[in-house]
Amino acid sequence: MRMKHNGRLKVKFDFSFFAVVAFMIFIDTSGAAVLSLIACILHEGGHLLAMAVCGANPERITFYGGGIALSKSGMESLTDAKRLVILSAGCSVNLLVAAACFAMQGNDTAAVFGAVNLIICIFNALPIGYFDGAEVLELLLTGFVSLRTAEKVKKIVGTALALIITAGVIVYCVMCGESVSLSLFFVVLFLIQAQLVS
Structure with a gap:
């Protein structure tokens, strides 16, 4: 470093x-x-x-x-x-x-x-993890609810979306008989990592 x-x-x-x-x-x-x-x-x-x-x-x-x-x-x-x-x-x-x-x-x-x-x-x-979309979502929510509630909602939305995207990729690959490309694998992995460390 x-x-x-x-x-x-x-x-x-x-x-x-x-x-x-x-x-x-x-x-x-x-x-x-x-x-x-x-x-x-x-x-x-x-x-x-x-x-x-x-x-x-x-x-x-x-x-x-x-x-x-x-x-x-x-x-x-x-x-x-x-x-x-x-x-x-x-x-x-x-x-x-x-x-x-x-x-x-x-x-x-x-x-x-x-x-x-x-x-x-x-x-x-995307409202996932530490992405801009997640921070925007939290900022908008704090106009209506407490910061703690906004953070909880952000985490729930991010986790749900990360799971949906991951499941969507898996279903697509199974239904279409496609193998997961290396770049797509890293994208899904990065989304999950971003949500977990946020």
């Missing part, structure tokens, strides 16, 4: 990040792994920009095997509206990039990059 300091912002590179990137580049011949990494950086860049605009201080960016994580500080003192802007900024950037890429008709690389951004947007919008 290595930590770099850029003013108050700490950037941490975990060994697992380099291991996963190297592995994905090795097995991926389409270039989607590199495009996914760029899309993840754009996603976190959206959060960083929104935090700068809303007056929150980014504390640490961690590059690890599961992707890129941005720890946010100073969010508690912000209004719910500003917190919602920050939490949804990453997905918004991916959605805008996807729309721009899909508008470039006849460009295969742009189409793939657009699809990658759309997938990352949808993935992060």
